[in-house]
Amino acid sequence: MDILVRSLVIFAFLWFVVRVGGKREVAQLSAFDMILLITVGDLVSQGIVQEDYSVTAAIIAVATFTLAGILLNDLTFRFPRFRPWLAGRARVVVRDGEPLLQTLAGERMTIQDLHEAARQNGIRRLRDIELCVLENDGSFSFFTRNDDKDDKDGSSGGPDPLG
Structure with a gap:
C-alpha cells in the first residue's frame, strides 16, 4: 500500500512539474534535457519503491x-x-506576422x-504567418497567408477533401 501512495504522490508532482514547465516536444529537447529526464526517472523510481526492488513493487x-x-x-x-486546467490550452504565439513575445515568454x-x-515547416519569414498556435503537446500549427489565398480562389491544387 505504501508504494501505491508514493506512486500517486510522485504522479501528482510530475504532472504539476510538466504543467508548470511549459510546452516542449521531445524533439525540441536538448541532449542535456534528455539526460536530465532520464536522471529524474531514476530518482523518481527510488522515491516510489524505496528499497523494495521486487517485481511486485x-x-x-x-x-x-x-x-492515474x-x-x-x-x-x-x-x-x-476543467480541460484547460488539466490538459492545458493552445496559445496563439504569432498573429498577422507579429510574434507575441509575452505569450512566448509565458x-x-x-x-x-x-x-x-x-523553418522546419518551410516558412522563411514570420511576416508570412497569419497565425501560429502553440498546441497542448508543444507542437506548432502554422497558418500562412498563402493558405488563405489558395483557399479563396479555389486553386489549392487538389481535390476538396470534404467532398
Whole structure:
C-alpha cells in the first residue's frame, strides 16, 4: 500500500512539474534535457519503491501511474470545464506576422524556438504567418497567408477533401 501512495504522490508532482514547465516536444529537447529526464526517472523510481526492488513493487508503481494517467484523461473528457486546467490550452504565439513575445515568454520559449519551428515547416519569414498556435503537446500549427489565398480562389491544387 505504501508504494501505491508514493506512486500517486510522485504522479501528482510530475504532472504539476510538466504543467508548470511549459510546452516542449521531445524533439525540441536538448541532449542535456534528455539526460536530465532520464536522471529524474531514476530518482523518481527510488522515491516510489524505496528499497523494495521486487517485481511486485515495480508492477504496482507502473500500474498506479497508468491508472492515474487514464483517470486524468477521463476527467478531461467528462468535465470539459476543467480541460484547460488539466490538459492545458493552445496559445496563439504569432498573429498577422507579429510574434507575441509575452505569450512566448509565458511558455518559456524563445523567438529562436519559433524561428526554428517555422523553418522546419518551410516558412522563411514570420511576416508570412497569419497565425501560429502553440498546441497542448508543444507542437506548432502554422497558418500562412498563402493558405488563405489558395483557399479563396479555389486553386489549392487538389481535390476538396470534404467532398
